[in-house]
Amino acid sequence: RSSTIARSTFCRASSTTSLAPLDTFVRRHVGPRDHETKEMLSLLGFSSLDDLTKKNVPKAIQRQPMQMEQEKSEEQVLNELYGVLSKNKIFKSYIGMGYYGTVLPKVILRNLLENPGWYTSYTPYQAEISQGRLESLLNFQTLVTDLTKMDIANASLLDEGTAAAEAMNMAYGNAKKKKPVFYVSSAVHPQTIAVLKTRAGFVGGIQVVTFDENHNDVTKNLDRLSEACGVMVQYPDTYGRVTDYSAMSAAAKSAGAIFITASDLLALTLLKPPGEFGADIVLGSAQRLGVPMGYGGPHAAFFAVKDNLKRIMPGRLIGVSVDSNGKRAYRMSLQTREQHIRRETATSNICTAQALLANITAMYCVYHGPKGIKEIAERVNLCSRTVGSGLQEMGYKVDHADYFDTLLVHVPAGKMNQLKEEMKKREINLRYVSEDKVTVSLDESVSEKDIQELLNGFAAAVGKKAGTASDLAARAPAVDFGTLSRTSPYLTHPVFNVHHSETEMLRYLKKLENKDLSLANCMIPLGSCTMKLNATTEMIPVTWPQVGNLHPFAPLDQAEGYLSMFDSLSQSLKEITGFSKVSLQPNSGAQGEFAGLSVIRAYLNDNGGSHRNICLIPVSAHGTNPASAAMVGMKIVPVKSDNDGNVDVNDLKEKAEKHAKDLACLMITYPSTHGVFEEPIKDIVKIVHDNGGLVYMDGANMNSQVGLCSPGGIGADVCHLNLHKTFCIPHGGGGPGMGPIGVNDKLAPYLPGHPVVDMQRFGGENGRAIGPISASPFGSSSILPISHVYIQLMGGEGLKKATQMAILNANYMANRLKEHYSVLYHKEGLVAHEFILDIRPFSAHVTAEDVAKRLIDYGFHAPTMSWPIAGTLMVEPTESEPKAELDRFVDAMISIRQEIREVVEGRADLKNNVLSNAPHTAAVINSDEWNRPYSRKKAAYPLPGMEETKYWPPVGRLDNVYGDRNLVCTCPSVEEIYPFEHQ
Amino acid sequence: RSSTIARSTFCRASSTTSLAPLDTFVRRHVGPRDHETKEMLSLLGFSSLDDLTKKNVPKAIQRQPMQMEQEKSEEQVLNELYGVLSKNKIFKSYIGMGYYGTVLPKVILRNLLENPGWYTSYTPYQAEISQGRLESLLNFQTLVTDLTKMDIANASLLDEGTAAAEAMNMAYGNAKKKKPVFYVSSAVHPQTIAVLKTRAGFVGGIQVVTFDENHNDVTKNLDRLSEACGVMVQYPDTYGRVTDYSAMSAAAKSAGAIFITASDLLALTLLKPPGEFGADIVLGSAQRLGVPMGYGGPHAAFFAVKDNLKRIMPGRLIGVSVDSNGKRAYRMSLQTREQHIRRETATSNICTAQALLANITAMYCVYHGPKGIKEIAERVNLCSRTVGSGLQEMGYKVDHADYFDTLLVHVPAGKMNQLKEEMKKREINLRYVSEDKVTVSLDESVSEKDIQELLNGFAAAVGKKAGTASDLAARAPAVDFGTLSRTSPYLTHPVFNVHHSETEMLRYLKKLENKDLSLANCMIPLGSCTMKLNATTEMIPVTWPQVGNLHPFAPLDQAEGYLSMFDSLSQSLKEITGFSKVSLQPNSGAQGEFAGLSVIRAYLNDNGGSHRNICLIPVSAHGTNPASAAMVGMKIVPVKSDNDGNVDVNDLKEKAEKHAKDLACLMITYPSTHGVFEEPIKDIVKIVHDNGGLVYMDGANMNSQVGLCSPGGIGADVCHLNLHKTFCIPHGGGGPGMGPIGVNDKLAPYLPGHPVVDMQRFGGENGRAIGPISASPFGSSSILPISHVYIQLMGGEGLKKATQMAILNANYMANRLKEHYSVLYHKEGLVAHEFILDIRPFSAHVTAEDVAKRLIDYGFHAPTMSWPIAGTLMVEPTESEPKAELDRFVDAMISIRQEIREVVEGRADLKNNVLSNAPHTAAVINSDEWNRPYSRKKAAYPLPGMEETKYWPPVGRLDNVYGDRNLVCTCPSVEEIYPFEHQ
Ligand SMILES: Cc1ncc(COP(=O)(O)O)c(C=O)c1O
């Protein structure tokens, strides 16, 4: 046989002798192909990725290779993780406490939660390409105001505990910080009380005082009401009691305190809403409306206020406005930003929240409608009455005649252990409240069979026979909430009353999805946001039942799968950050900041530094930094930038020395928010340390560090990681996110604990750990598999390569664009993983906003606008964008540069040009009248090849109010918000 | 407490005392809400659904309530089915024989296979709204022609066995039916040979002759070559041998026989393609390129021919054409239809095929590209060489020096039982070929660990120790296919060379999805196609691993989950159809027809009726009916319609009596393809029976029967069910589908069997069962959960309600439209579940095609066009469409009627109007020049409220060839195709 020809041409026989799997991931995660990488490197004058990054990253901080496993195949990682997570034991949980079983309709599961068209989009700052999800978030706000009967609701907060803390801060601020007492009923969920205490403890000035509602005269118990800024209760309370709070709320009000009610949206379908008994703020978790428990999160918290408080409400508020054509259009209202600008200090650092989860809840209500939701509530209530009757027939005493879903049950003396055993045998979790009491919370997911099992368990514990569930249900006494019965309608808006068949629901979901741009459509080059690939393999475990169906307060031996994954993830994050311990509790970057600063605070307090309260923050810092510092009661001292945008080391030194006695810490982002690896970073750290302060590193830019350098290596003491940036958790249109913190040995003992769950190796030391900063012990546990899978798929080398490619992509784009725009800030021509394009030179003619909106006409999401510098665009391509997409974007920007030139040179009309009128809707382009000074084609198809798959924004430019221009990523820059000390 | 007010107003306390679950499905499946149903009924003058359908369905056939379970909740059904299917045991299968493990990239899994935007679309008859999936199918054809090196390929056929049968029919037809011998190598997969024999046996005239390739001189063995229409081999063959067929193909060719090669696309990346050694036809299964085994299907078969055979190739051919603007656009080529029209008799009845699966394979190749696919093949080959070396080291004899993936292994005497046991212990399936031989087929899914286990099993059987897999791999001898090595390139088109990162793949999938209309966007009112809801809960089990990962020839005790589900589904289908036995083997409606007619044929043969060969078919029948009849060698005698479109009973009687001696059967669709419940259906059946014939019922319109009447009750003997119509399997853009048949006691013994799998209770009687009609014993098993879940969710009453609502929706629309269009055929004003709108009255000015294309401008998929009557539109809304969507469609049709009037009355230009120019692309509407006699607005937004979510077709009207106008739903009507006997 002669195979010479064959061998020498196209198909050489394989030289591989390796059985290694082929479904490797690094090449799937990274955009450019090898030959493109070479081209790009050579354009930049480098011979290899190492060559590029060795020049870029200061020598002093370059790290050794990470000690991590190699890249694994997609099948292998999923199979292994499936095995690990199958160690979770899914008992039926009747624990309640803010976490309930629920049934997520499959049409929403598949077409929203499992659909990249929904989960990969960004916070709707660019309203024109976000009308779909804005509509859905508006639905969320509507259902919250309807059910609570409050005037206005946001969309959304991180969890019930932090929502309560926000309410407390509001109350305190509302009382001009003059009233220190914050009353909270002891029948509020314990984790909520604990979060309040953590917050109050650090901000200083607030005292959280619990009061006992069982006391003879509750209002008497509130003996310091005149000193109280707020009073908070839970309705129904943590033990299931439904109390009429009219008198208490009136008393609070007349004493000038804000009356706050934590509540349950499902219960409010049957109960008089807090808005009707005088609540000023109503908050809670919307989890049970469709969002799986997920071992604690992510879930959306809701937050609703009376009209008079709306200007100081935290979080994101979606509003209805009009577009440039006078058409109705949705947008994020700016008032929460105005609030930041107007007020002396921030009370809230909320940024990434839980948009995707709010959308699930909104869609759940759209699908069920008012009647459906009410039926669900009634069935839950029937379940609880059935159990109640059954228990009473067996001789158990059940507190409270009328309950919604939670029974407080007295266990006969000596029977508690037996009860626990019987329940365990049946794989049932109750809430064991005390030596002789348990609670049982029923929910939508409970079946008749479940109830029977539950009753059998109770019966066995006392040697009785349980009644039959269906019989008990048939003769269960009717509930009578009396004057606390709901009489007012809800969910009356048409959107909640038409999409009740699956076909309609599906089309509504698709209609909204297709109005928007997500990563499924195009690059989203938002600087500081790291919109990289959220790979399917990473997302798959999120909707596994063994991930979704675990109650966060289930005994730890039922969570072995989770804990084992936490161990592995923590281990990786430690290696990546160079720290010795990680807390997985903070459920956003900003929460991570608060947690990290709290840990610093606790450390200082414990080590003779309780007076240290100066926090140095460079002026270019993200707005959450100073907000978080304010939340731990620190005083912010800004540090200047030099002409190259770097931290002015002299200014830093001066201020550090000046405040040496009181210096608490520096907060710094690295590489800087200007997208540069600042050379003297080690010096900066040293200056702070030398003056007795600690260094907090904002890890938002970790995508430029992983594998090349590390916060720990740089000398920082603590750092948060936005897992929704560098570690692939999708942004979900504005959340979820996760913000774990890594700390060094010094700070490790102070990591947050939890009042309900013994956090073991995942929390600080007994006695030194700070209180919880989130409601759940491990934050948004159910999305942690995403980051875990990502790390496993990439391996140490892959992670480093991702960083290098992110830097290469940014430098390639900057290089192609630098002839056309000024690229602000670089180090000898090199940027890190993002860069800033200056639009200010054209400001007399064209604004950054014009460019951002014009990019929509080209089929792109705008870069980060006017942050950290007003009048600029910050571009971050990430490693996942293919070269062709980088080029498409660059070509669009070059074409726009040409359009700018036309305006600047007077060839195009100053007020009526393709930029000022952007974006152009199809309706505008198609209108029969056309009297613009440019052609339709130029407006709609400015570059060749756009016809077939042109993205049409459903609305034109939003009519925005003052302040918009300077805002990005919610949280405005330090300069705008904080009254700096005179420099 | 006073709760009187509360109770009496909005929120009455619940009166429910039932613990039944609330996630009930019937109300989700059905579009109109209860109050709308009432309105619609009252518009039609009925007081209830029963009232409507009792009037509609002939009294003589109305049935008793079905004996079925009640509706169950979505959670319950999924949980139960999960339990059932978990009884499947997923062994590692090395059985091969056309079914292999494969790795479906998750990004394709989630965004194509699990995405309603892909799976709910219809066959791309309306090219303008199908450009996305047409492009993907063209990719499929391209990869097939590339890998086989043939001139032209279709997209796609049902399975390898039926593809072989199509090839045989082609060969026979090509030889003008003068050459009876069809040679097939005995080294072709046994199920393929069996399918060939079944086909040949019924069509009559063809003799399938097997020949032994091991014979000294193969060509000598083909001693009847001069009588042969075709010669078929397998390459690599079923035992893994790779043979050079150049000589044989040359010999065949010179004898005037078609040379057919069954092959394996993955192997062809390394092997010389059949197109280069003279094959005329190459066919096979594309399964291993990304499609899970799914216990036998669905998978796409490929079929490629040399140019000279393209006019007689079966199946759907996608072609490149231009649109009305001269832009490139894709379409289904019409030549396969022309073929039908031109030829004397049909050789193929292929209609629904495997488009979705072809698209998965196409995307798999897009994702991997030429290099990736080759690496996969090389790794598979390395695995097989590793195993080969390992076995030889243990003393096993392995046949053939150079193999691709399959080893023929000699088992030492007396060791076979031991081997079987060792393998079973390790959960490994081999193919046990004979007393002393096994084959082992390796595939992409095999890991190093798997190989080690496999070797260990072989070692244990002979008391040896196995080598280490990785060592063996490292020193496995290189493969040398010599002159059979592949030298020609493949997948060189850019589409296979750019989408290799996950980001690019995702965007490509989304881009194509968003060009098209699917049920996720709007109603698809295709008459006869039953485009109803494909609910998510029904779809979820399809991608469970215990559904996807089972080899169809695995021992039955590993398939207990499947078999138990088959039992339940068969039981339901029996109750629904009124038959006594069901075969789940046919994998499309047309296959069901062929199976049913074959069973009739077998019964007649067995009962003294072998001469009976007349098949009566009403002229309105679907084209597959006569095609199928031709395939079992029957002679078609058409039956006229009367003026009302009903079967002309007198004509029927006359013909039945005239042919009484030779009457085989009647094929009839009920309700008729005209959408009417014909009154005398029982008389019709009786006439046929009285004249010695049997009745075949085409179950395409079962959506009008379920729960109201039944084929069995009507007296039919056999009927197929298009599960992809009435039973919710999505159409997948042109398949998959399933066409099980139900039969009465008479025919039950003849149901199809299978040569490899003992079909037990699911096949006919030993000795009487016909051969297999599909390659897999249970057809496309992995989509059967869809229909099973649907039935479980609906329960007996729910199924009946669905039927009634389908009828109500159709009648509501017909009623609203009847003032504007003539509604052809009805019974006292009532239609069944579909109705025909007559466009012929306007034919001098406007065609049905104009209306169909204009509907795209209104955002709709057209109804079935020009079938069963040319110049008409047949509308089938199904029960799942909400009233609002029915109204939106009716409003569009009324508005179009106005537009027609303008043309007819001369107010609009005859050749240049909104209808003739439809559909209008955005590029057309936006063009700077506009010189049409109507406005842009009128063209693009003919009704209010369309601006925001307007669907823009990516191309204008396709430039179609002759014949298109009369074709709908692929298969043209009887009149056009068949040369009827003179009447
Ligand atoms: C530099 C920087 N710091 C902090 C944050 C806040 O993180 P999160 O949105 O997760 O709260 C962001 C968010 O974009 C950021 O860019």
Ligand SMILES: Cc1ncc(COP(=O)(O)O)c(C=O)c1O
């Ligand atoms: C009346 C009728 N019969 C038969 C068929 C063929 O069924 P299939 O496409 O599943 O092969 C169809 C398909 O639409 C049909 O409408």
Ligand SMILES: O=C([O-])O
């Ligand atoms: O494809 C058809 O529905 O005929």
